Amino acid sequence: MSHGFDTMASYMPSGAPLPAPAPDGLDAAFWEGTRNHRLLVQRCKACGTFQFGPEWICHRCRSPQIGWHECSGRGKVYAFERVWHPVHSALRERVPYLIVLIELPDAGNVRMIGNLLGDPQQNVQIGDEVEVAWEDHEDVTLTQWRLVAGK
Numbered sequence: 001m002s003h004g005f006d007t008m009a010s011y012m013p014s015g016a017p018l019p020a021p022a023p024d025g026l027d028a029a030f031w032e033g034t035r036n037h038r039l040l041v042q043r044c045k046a047c048g049t050f051q052f053g054p055e056w057i058c059h060r061c062r063s064p065q066i067g068w069h070e071c072s073g074r075g076k077v078y079a080f081e082r083v084w085h086p087v088h089s090a091l092r093e094r095v096p097y098l099i100v101l102i103e104l105p106d107a108g109n110v111r112m113i114g115n116l117l118g119d120p121q122q123n124v125q126i127g128d129e130v131e132v133a134w135e136d137h138e139d140v141t142l143t144q145w146r147l148v149a150g151k
């Protein structure tokens with residue numbers, strides 16, 4: 001059974017709390033990127049290490065010289081969970097839904113969390129290839145994921 005999420009304007013139901021940029025500006029570049037449908041993660045200018053989520057310094061060499069790197073938007077499923085018990089009342093009608101932890105091979109295998117779009121009962125395997133899908137809201141653009149066809 002498909003709920004037809006791919007044709008909906010938004011995966012997140014109204015009333016559900018949305019992620020938002022941090023008030024201290026730490027992740028401002030990330031959110032500005034998603035607004036322009038570009039996937040950015042941090043990369044240390046001193047040692048080249050990728051990291052996500054954003055930090056003020058490199059967690060490997062502690063340099064404060066942190067830049068941003070644009071990723072391809074392709075990733076792999078590192079872990080997933082099919083949620084049957086909603087964590088928020090606004091999600092009550094939405095279950096089941098899929099939460100995925102995505103690894104980005106072209107950015108040092110840093111990981112991001114999102115929803116997997118499409119049929120919530122679809123077959124998902126660790127290592128499946130995914131691509132980013134942009135979910136535009138009035139104030140923020142979220143990163144969601146979908147399986148790459150023909151896996």
Ligand SMILES: [Zn+2]
Binds near residue numbers: 044045047048058
């Ligand atoms: Zn570093």
